[in-house]
Amino acid sequence: MMKLKVENLTFSYEGRKILDQVGFCVKDGEFVSLLGPSGSGKSTILKILTGVLAPQEGRVAADGKEIRGVNQVFAYMPQNDLLFPWKTVLENVCLYGYVHGNLEEARREARENFPVFGLAGYEDKYPSQLSGGMRQRAAFLRTALCRADILLLDEPFGALDVITRGEMQDWLVKMRKRLNRTVILVTHDMDEAIYLSDRILILNGSPAKIGGEIVIEEKDRGREWLYDQGRLRRTIHQYITGGISPDNSKEREDG
């Protein structure tokens, strides 16, 4: 079943066109990565979906209903963890409860999830007292506690060192079933996209458009394959650099 449909998104900022007729669909429960180089407009797409930015053209629909402005369909996890330094970890992850006035329920749910997210015992600590990985997990818990159907993850592990990043990716793979949500991940890391996603949408060009799409098969997922620097990695690189166009991608892959 189609969960999200994005059609012809066009967005300009200060006279510069960032997105040009971007369109894609996401199925219910699917994990889709938007992959592209830095500055290609990936985060802009997420900000449009959350309603923080308004597109000049285009349409976004979830479950067949058109969405405009700030909405409850998406839960956004920004690039930096953006934990409020003045709030404890528990208060931070209950942000949705603070905004919508159901704080008690949010607290109860958060406490239940602290051990799952590896944060047990840190409820009353401040973000400055956590390690980088723990901060990201806290930010992820804050996002997961939203009553939204679709999680938008904007380079969630981008600020972490390689080892912690790998650990967090492994952790997210384990969390997928438990979360049971549709996820859109923005990343510029090919390995991360391949390891985590069901499907990768590749943004290229300036202004950006969807330049290609790759479905990740289960056999391709896994650390062992990533270490081999395989076929898909090369194909993605060709998409980004414009070596192949979406129309003949199948042939190129087969060939």
Place this chain on the structure above:
Amino acid sequence: MENSREGADKMKNRRKTDLIPAVALAGAAVLWELAVRIFQIPGYVLPSPIQVARVLIQERAVLAGHGLVTVGEALAGMGISLALAVALGIAMDCFPLMRRGIYPILVVTQTVPMIVMAPILIIYMGFGIGPKILTVVLMCFFPVAVSFCDGLGQVDEEYVNLVRSYGAGRWKAYRLVKIPASIPALLSGLKVAATYSISGAVVGEWIGAQKGLGYYLIRVKNGYLLDKVFACVAVIIFLSLCMNGLMRLYQHMALPYLKKNTL
């Protein structure tokens, strides 16, 4: 273990550094005392620190009575300044055009000497507590308003976008993000204002009052009782430092996250 030893060493060093001003002050007092004794300076020209200390003890009840009045005026003025600064700060942050219009006026008001403004206030408002509180407000409002306004302006817009994406409206974004994020800046302004507040009240009382440290100061000055003048000045300094200390204590208690403690 290593960390705790490092922390203890840092604390020890900090205590040592904290003692330096006290030692310097004590040294200056000793020199002052010696100078008065060696050069036999009369009390009506320059009283010695011991004479001032003696007056402080003898006049403690009178000074405490006048001091309470001054502290009351200072606290009232600080409270009004805080309320006005928060309201105006939010309004200026909400409406950039208003900020552009009001901010320069705020700066200009600070160029008018308070000693000129105080008599005008007394002409308009009489000899009651009103003009004294207003003098404090005029002295304290500016640092509080400017620091709060700057604090609001420096909040990372990403935080605001985050709560907006969670469904928060404009006011909720202020309540959840902008105001709490600006509290450290507000407290910086309050610390400066707290130090000014006692002086503000004294200036107001100086021009016309029936009680308060400013009134006491004028009375003893007119009688050439210089030891009492110095004693009163010492009380004013002490109270100003207390007000500043109060703000620091509040910051320490209310903003525990500012204490450095990272993994």
